[in-house]
């Protein structure tokens with residue numbers, strides 16, 4: 015079994031549940047209280063499709079339309095996860111995605127769009143069809159999760175590894191880093 019290094023950045027608006035998703039995945043717990051993230055990295059070894067991956071999962075400070083995305087969010091990062099739980103945060107996805115594409119100078123990136131907090135059924139603002147449409151338009155994967163009830167949490171990261179795999183020629187250990195031009 016080979017071991018491969020992967021870096022996955024979790025991006026999205028503030029308070030959509032990025033940290034909760036990562037903490038549920040890496041530490042199997044859910045925290046009700048809200049602590050805004052500055053930035054932290056979690057490590058997890060994942061077995062997926064007969065291979066073992068050493069994943070660094072980067073929990074970012076939430077973005078808004080004015081956030082400057084930099085190399086930390088783009089260079090050498092092989093997968094992206096966004097979260098959705100409100101109309102505003104859903105609208106942010108395309109803005110963040112376009113900024114990353116622009117920064118990296120590529121046509122598309124390995125990405126999973128995540129609709130989070132599906133346990134809050136009464137406060138849903140974005141339906142699945144609309145989110146699937148956005149994923150289709152951008153060629154990304156899509157999944158709905160609840161970190162609270164541990165629904166589809168592992169699936170997010172498996173889909174992300176799968177998106178990276180699709181773009182890795184001949185199963186080389188490290189996928190090509192996004193070709194970024196630094197000016």
Ligand SMILES: Nc1nc2c(ncn2[C@@H]2O[C@H](COP(=O)(O)OP(=O)(O)OP(=O)(O)O)[C@@H](O)[C@H]2O)c(=O)[nH]1
Pocket residue numbers: 026027028029030031032033034035045046047048049050051052074075076077130131132133134159160161162163
């Ligand atoms: N009901 C419910 N609440 C959730 C879920 N995931 C997160 N929350 C709550 O939403 C709030 C924000 O969650 P965080 O994980 O801190 O959000 P974040 O996106 O990391 O926030 P920033 O660090 O500010 O970007 C917390 O109070 C969580 O307990 C979920 O699946 N269901």
